[in-house]
Amino acid sequence: MQNATYRLAIMWEMSTAEMRPKRGRRRDPDAQGAILQATRDLLLEVGYPKLSIESVARRAGVGKSTIYRWWPTRGALVLEATSSNLEIGVIPDTGDTSQDLAIAVRQLVDTFSDRLASTVIFAVIAHLEDDPRMAAAFRDAWVYPWRASARAAIERGMQRGDLPPDLDVDLCLDVLVGTVFQRTLVQARPDTEGLAAALTAMIAGSR
Amino acid sequence: MQNATYRLAIMWEMSTAEMRPKRGRRRDPDAQGAILQATRDLLLEVGYPKLSIESVARRAGVGKSTIYRWWPTRGALVLEATSSNLEIGVIPDTGDTSQDLAIAVRQLVDTFSDRLASTVIFAVIAHLEDDPRMAAAFRDAWVYPWRASARAAIERGMQRGDLPPDLDVDLCLDVLVGTVFQRTLVQARPDTEGLAAALTAMIAGSR
Amino acid sequence: MQNATYRLAIMWEMSTAEMRPKRGRRRDPDAQGAILQATRDLLLEVGYPKLSIESVARRAGVGKSTIYRWWPTRGALVLEATSSNLEIGVIPDTGDTSQDLAIAVRQLVDTFSDRLASTVIFAVIAHLEDDPRMAAAFRDAWVYPWRASARAAIERGMQRGDLPPDLDVDLCLDVLVGTVFQRTLVQARPDTEGLAAALTAMIAGSR
Amino acid sequence: MQNATYRLAIMWEMSTAEMRPKRGRRRDPDAQGAILQATRDLLLEVGYPKLSIESVARRAGVGKSTIYRWWPTRGALVLEATSSNLEIGVIPDTGDTSQDLAIAVRQLVDTFSDRLASTVIFAVIAHLEDDPRMAAAFRDAWVYPWRASARAAIERGMQRGDLPPDLDVDLCLDVLVGTVFQRTLVQARPDTEGLAAALTAMIAGSR
DNA sequence: ACTTAAGCGAGACGGTACGTCTCGTCTTAAC
DNA sequence: GTTAAGACGAGACGTACCGTCTCGCTTAAGT
Numbered sequence: 001m002q003n004a005t006y007r008l009a010i011m012w013e014m015s016t017a018e019m020r021p022k023r024g025r026r027r028d029p030d031a032q033g034a035i036l037q038a039t040r041d042l043l044l045e046v047g048y049p050k051l052s053i054e055s056v057a058r059r060a061g062v063g064k065s066t067i068y069r070w071w072p073t074r075g076a077l078v079l080e081a082t083s084s085n086l087e088i089g090v091i092p093d094t095g096d097t098s099q100d101l102a103i104a105v106r107q108l109v110d111t112f113s114d115r116l117a118s119t120v121i122f123a124v125i126a127h128l129e130d131d132p133r134m135a136a137a138f139r140d141a142w143v144y145p146w147r148a149s150a151r152a153a154i155e156r157g158m159q160r161g162d163l164p165p166d167l168d169v170d171l172c173l174d175v176l177v178g179t180v181f182q183r184t185l186v187q188a189r190p191d192t193e194g195l196a197a198a199l200t201a202m203i204a205g206s207r
Numbered sequence: 208m209q210n211a212t213y214r215l216a217i218m219w220e221m222s223t224a225e226m227r228p229k230r231g232r233r234r235d236p237d238a239q240g241a242i243l244q245a246t247r248d249l250l251l252e253v254g255y256p257k258l259s260i261e262s263v264a265r266r267a268g269v270g271k272s273t274i275y276r277w278w279p280t281r282g283a284l285v286l287e288a289t290s291s292n293l294e295i296g297v298i299p300d301t302g303d304t305s306q307d308l309a310i311a312v313r314q315l316v317d318t319f320s321d322r323l324a325s326t327v328i329f330a331v332i333a334h335l336e337d338d339p340r341m342a343a344a345f346r347d348a349w350v351y352p353w354r355a356s357a358r359a360a361i362e363r364g365m366q367r368g369d370l371p372p373d374l375d376v377d378l379c380l381d382v383l384v385g386t387v388f389q390r391t392l393v394q395a396r397p398d399t400e401g402l403a404a405a406l407t408a409m410i411a412g413s414r
Numbered sequence: 415m416q417n418a419t420y421r422l423a424i425m426w427e428m429s430t431a432e433m434r435p436k437r438g439r440r441r442d443p444d445a446q447g448a449i450l451q452a453t454r455d456l457l458l459e460v461g462y463p464k465l466s467i468e469s470v471a472r473r474a475g476v477g478k479s480t481i482y483r484w485w486p487t488r489g490a491l492v493l494e495a496t497s498s499n500l501e502i503g504v505i506p507d508t509g510d511t512s513q514d515l516a517i518a519v520r521q522l523v524d525t526f527s528d529r530l531a532s533t534v535i536f537a538v539i540a541h542l543e544d545d546p547r548m549a550a551a552f553r554d555a556w557v558y559p560w561r562a563s564a565r566a567a568i569e570r571g572m573q574r575g576d577l578p579p580d581l582d583v584d585l586c587l588d589v590l591v592g593t594v595f596q597r598t599l600v601q602a603r604p605d606t607e608g609l610a611a612a613l614t615a616m617i618a619g620s621r
Numbered sequence: 622m623q624n625a626t627y628r629l630a631i632m633w634e635m636s637t638a639e640m641r642p643k644r645g646r647r648r649d650p651d652a653q654g655a656i657l658q659a660t661r662d663l664l665l666e667v668g669y670p671k672l673s674i675e676s677v678a679r680r681a682g683v684g685k686s687t688i689y690r691w692w693p694t695r696g697a698l699v700l701e702a703t704s705s706n707l708e709i710g711v712i713p714d715t716g717d718t719s720q721d722l723a724i725a726v727r728q729l730v731d732t733f734s735d736r737l738a739s740t741v742i743f744a745v746i747a748h749l750e751d752d753p754r755m756a757a758a759f760r761d762a763w764v765y766p767w768r769a770s771a772r773a774a775i776e777r778g779m780q781r782g783d784l785p786p787d788l789d790v791d792l793c794l795d796v797l798v799g800t801v802f803q804r805t806l807v808q809a810r811p812d813t814e815g816l817a818a819a820l821t822a823m824i825a826g827s828r
Numbered sequence: 829a830c831t832t833a834a835g836c837g838a839g840a841c842g843g844t845a846c847g848t849c850t851c852g853t854c855t856t857a858a859c
Numbered sequence: 860g861t862t863a864a865g866a867c868g869a870g871a872c873g874t875a876c877c878g879t880c881t882c883g884c885t886t887a888a889g890t
Contacts, residue, residue, distance in 0.1 A: 031862075047337045052850055063863040068852065119336065126333030128392070129326065130254045171386075171405055174394070178385030179378070185335070187381070198378055205412030231839035232881040238841070259871055270842040275873070438834025439886040445836070461751045468876055477837045482878070533750070540747030542806070543740065544668045585800070585819055588808070592799030593792075599749070601795070612792055619826030645865035646855040652867070675845055684868040689847070 034060040035067055039081035043116055048078060048123040075127060075134035078120055079141070085117040086142045090149045097157035098200045104150045105180060105196035111142070112184040121185065147173050154203075163204055172203050234277070241267040242274055246288035251322055255285060255330040282334060282341035285327055286348070292323040293349045297356045304364035308410070309403035311357045312387060316399050318349070319391040328392070354380050361410075370411055379410050441484070448474040449481055453495035457530055462492060462537040489541060489548035492534055493555070499530040500556045504563045511571035512614045518564045519594060519610035525556070526598040535599070561587050568617075577618055586617050648691070655681040656688055660702035664737060669699060669744040696748060696755035699741055700762070706738040707763045712770045718778035722824070723817035725771045726801060730813050732763070733805040742806070768794050775824075784825055793824050 038059035042051050053074060057064045071077040079086075088111065091103050111117045124138045150173055157163040176199060183189050245266035249258050260281060264271045278284040286293075295318065298310050318324045331345045357380055364370040383406060390396050452473035456465050467488060471478045485491040493500075502525065505517050525531045538552045564587055571577040590613060597603050659680035663672050674695060678685045692698040700707075709732065712724050732738045745759045771794055778784040797820060804810050 049333060049337055053852085054850060057863095061863080063865080064851095065853080065864095066862065069861085122333055122335060125393070126256060126329055128329060128395075130256055168405060171402075174389045175382055175386045175406075175409065178387070178389030179382045180385070182381045182385030182388065186332070188335075195378075198375060199382075202382065202409050202412070205409070229839090230837065230883060232841075233839095235841070235881095260873085261871055264842090268842080270844095271873085272843085272875090273841060276840075436834075437832070437888050439836075439888095440834085442835065442886090463747060463751055466876060467878085471837095475837085477839080478878085479838090479880085480836060483835080536747055536749060539807070540670060540743055542743060542809075544670055582819060585816075588803040589796055589800045589820075589823065592801070592803030593796045594799070596795040596799030596802070600746070602749075609792075612789060613796075616796065616823050616826070619823070643865090644857055644863065646867075647865090649855095649866065673845055674847085678868090682868080684870085685847080686849085686869090687867060690866075 031060070031062050031066055032070070035062055035070075035077070036081040038062075039077055040116060043078065043081070043119050048119050048126075051078070053077075073131065073134070075123065075131055076137070078123060079134065079137050082116045082120045083141065085114050086111065086120070086138075088142055088146050088149075091153045093153075093156060097153075097160055097162035098197070098204075100153040100156065101150075101176075101200045101203070102196035104146075104153055105176060105192075105199060107146065108177060108180040109184060109192050109195070112180060113190070118185055146177075150176065157204075167203070175199070175203065238267070238269055238273055239277070242269055242277075242284070243288040245269075246284055247323060250285065250288070250326050255326050255333075258285070260284075280338065280341070282330065282338055283344070285330060286341065286344050289323045289327045290348065292321050293318065293327070293345075295349055295353050295356075298360045300360075300363060304360075304367055304369035305404070305407045305411075307360040307363065308383075308407045311353075311360055312383060312399075312403035312406060314353065315384060315387040316391055316402070319387060320397070325392055353384075357383065364411075374410070382406070382410065445474070445476055445480055446484070449476055449484075449491070450495040452476075453491055454530060457492065457496070457533050462533050462540075465492070467491075487545065487548070489537065489545055490551070492537060493548065493551050496530045496534045497555065499528050500525065500534070500552075502556055502560050502563075505567045507567075507570060511567075511574055511576035512611070512618075514567040514570065515590075515614045515617070516610035518560075518567055519590060519606075519613060521560065522591060522594040523598060523606050523609070526594060527604070532599055560591075564590065571618075581617070589613070589617065652681070652683050652687055653691070656683055656691075656698070657702040659683075660698055661737060664699065664702070664740050669740050669747075672699070674698075694752065694755070696744065696752055697758070699744060700755065700758050703737045703741045704762065706735050707732065707741070707759075709763055709767050709770075712774045714774075714777060718774075718781055718783035719818070719821045719825075721774040721777065722771075722797075722821045725767075725774055726797060726813075726817035726820060728767065729798060729801040730805060730816070733801060734811070739806055767798075771797065778825075788824070796820070796824065 035056060038056045039051070042055055042059060046055075051074065053064060053067055056062075056077070057067055067077065071080065088107060091100055091107070094100055094103070112121070120138070124135055127134045151169055154163060154167065154169050154172055158165055158167060158169075179199060180192075180195070183192060183195065242263060245263045246258070249262055249266060253262075258281065260271060260274055263269075263284070264274055274284065278287065295314060298307055298314070301307055301310070319328070327345070331342055334341045358376055361370060361374065361376050361379055365372055365374060386406060387399075387402070390399060390402065449470060452470045453465070456469055456473060460469075465488065467478060467481055470476075470491070471481055481491065485494065502521060505514055505521070508514055508517070526535070534552070538549055541548045565583055568577060568581065568583050568586055572579055572581060593613060594606075594609070597606060597609065656677060659677045660672070663676055663680060667676075672695065674685060674688055677683075677698070678688055688698065692701065709728060712721055712728070715721055715724070733742070741759070745756055748755045772790055775784060775788065775790050775793055779786055779788060800820060801813075801816070804813060804816065
């Protein structure tokens with residue numbers, strides 16, 4: 001389940017097929033790595049709002065144009081730099097519905113607690129209105145995968161009879177994500193003890 | 208009940224009491240109004256990330272220093288400009304718990320659907336990590352008032368026996384806010400039909 | 415001879431006649447004194463190019479408008495503040511031409527060596543092209559008086575036969591002022607030993 | 622002899638030797654030319670005291686940073702823009718002392734009569750106290766060369782016997798420069814007829 | 829004593845320019 | 860033919876002053 005991950009880079013790159021056989025100097029993996037690492041470092045040091053392309057270039061020992069060549073916007077760079085922090089595994093079928101849902105909640109908490117991931121999530125929200133591509137990339141990389149796998153877990157629970165058969169699954173997903181987001185990031189309350197159980201109970205009890 | 212509102216300006220101003228007998232020219236209300244209106248206009252036109260102090264001054268026909276004199280940061284200006292969009296009334300006691308909660312959800316939806324309010328909320332979230340004052344001002348002006356009044360509504364329902372007596376009220380508030388935020392702003396799904404009822408049922412059914 | 419001095423203020427004021435019978439509060443001598451003293455202090459501390467009206471008002475504990483009410487420009491203020499440093503006495507008739515001329519040169523050196531006087535002279539020169547009033551005020555207060563009195567000394571020498579009878583007096587004055595200015599202010603050479611004698615000899619020897 | 626000129630730019634630049642093999646885009650000569658021309662135009666239109674970097678950038682159609690990149694101060698920019706107006710040729714040996722000195726005086730008059738040169742000279746004097754670098758640059762570019770060449774002319778005259786052998790040459794130079802400066806710039810008297818002859822006579826007659 | 833007209837401090841106002849920073853583009857020499 | 864370097868036009872940042880304009884208080888002449 002760990003390898004069911006998604007790459008953000010795809011969103012912003014070419015069709016990735018015809019760029020294989022090329023002449024001249026190839027894309028320098030060292031430069032790319034240095035850029036992404038510098039981006040991560042600076043995200044942790046100064047945060048997304050104060051992260052400038054120039055500072056990344058300076059830190060990475062790289063020309064600005066190299067960054068602009070490969071990433072169209074600051075958001076794209078940040079998303080790719082933090083993509084491994086946004087990898088999300090498939091929720092396993094443990095046979096126990098409440099345990100499955102606890103794993104789902106745990107995944108949310110883990111991601112939202114990760115410094116880099118939370119930084120990029122804030123950035124995505126900040127640009128929800130003026131840069132839909134960033135949100136779309138984040139959705140494809142993290143939101144949809146998690147929702148698909150959490151939806152499967154809930155539907156397993158419904159089939160088992162642990163959850164009401166007429167459950168509004170989409171609403172349940174929103175409740176889970178929304179509540180954990182609210183607690184972890186907005187309220188910055190790290191005490192999530194019993195959160196999974198409480199939410200599971202709430203979902204199970206609704207009719 | 209509609210007049211139980213809160214003013215954001217207070218957050219950034221002096222104690223407003225001892226500044227009565229002052230010498231020198233007074234603050235020009237026309238200039239203030241023009242600045243706040245220009246801020247609102249530009250927020251709707253270009254959004255918060257692209258709102259510059261210079262553009263506000265230009266639009267308002269005002270010197271930059273007049274803006275810097277009264278608002279310490281862009282965030283403070285935006286918050287005050289949108290303060291009336293963030294007013295929130297007390298939830299009335301209708302005698303019907305589910306109706307009370309529906310009003311609570313309606314308030315959330317209304318605020319989150321307001322273009323200016325949503326813009327400022329995104330801005331607040333964007334600066335959660337690097338400008339705690341903005342978040343604090345928003346909390347005092349909107350979050351706390353709503354939570355206090357929604358908490359009262361839930362506790363009324365518990366006393367009436369419409370809601371379980373051992374309910375985790377804070378969690379319920381997070382579920383309500385989080386879910387509506389998720390639906391309305393993140394998913395941008397305006398179809399909130401039945402949302403109030405579904406959430407009420409979910410809360411009522413949890414044990 | 416010490417009282418043959420000139421007031422710069424006159425240049426910038428009204429005809430000084432009809433302003434006699436006036437009602438209301440009179441010009442506050444304390445404020446005037448504080449302003450002029452602050453101007454002198456700041457001239458010595460930061461120099462003319464960096465002297466701002468605001469800093470003078472701040473230093474003098476005075477409103478800006480009080481300054482603008484009485485002095486039309488920065489130059490006018492500076493000139494009046496330093497007027498006592500620009501007082502120039504009449505050259506006495508010692509009976510000895512070379513001694514008279516030595517006194518004339520000494521007066522030039524003394525004025526040019528005075529920190530405040532030199533500051534204001536630089537300011538006058540800086541504005542020669544764009545503020546002729548400043549130059550005119552300086553001319554009336556210092557240049558003309560000195561030239562008149564030095565001209566008299568030279569003409570005494572011509573009558574005595576110590577100087578050639580066909581001397582170009584104006585040129586001599588320019589030579590004296592120009593050379594001392596060059597030495598003292600431009601070259602900043604304080605060693606003016608023998609300067610008076612050398613210049614006197616040069617004038618006397620020309621035919 | 623006309624090509625024995627001096628460049629002001631050198632004062633503010635690197636040692637100009639090791640900067641040959643450099644990577645990256647080169648200094649754009651068009652931009653430099655536009656900046657220097659705009660500086661000259663504005664010097665003539667509004668004068669040095671009112672010349673702002675922003676107005677130069679605007680006029681030249683250039684970003685401010687391009688100006689700040691190459692000139693550390695307004696003074697440096699002005700000096701380089703007017704450097705060709707400050708070029709000074711070596712005084713030729715005509716064999717006739719009074720003619721040599723007449724040429725020396727003519728050079729002074731010519732430079733002081735040049736609108737751009739006089740503007741920059743006033744600026745240099747205005748900043749004598751607070752920006753010694755500007756004065757130093759002007760000295761190296763114009764003062765020292767002229768003095769060296771005028772000193773040679775005077776010494777030729779002394780060897781020929783046209784001038785007294787015990788002449789104080791430095792004083793003579795100060796007399797020449799100071800007097801012409803006084804006449805031309807301070808008194809703004811353009812009638813310099815006979816000035817050269819009179820000054821030569823005065824120098825020759827001193828003992 | 830009462831009125832009335834300045835002068836005063838304070839300080840807000842619309843502006844301009846400062847010098848710095850970053851943007852995204854473009855150009856160059858090196859590898 | 861990509862890279863690091865870095866110049867370029869553009870324009871916002873937050874600060875400092877400009878000169879003008881209210882304010883409410885103080886001062887003094889003329890009633």
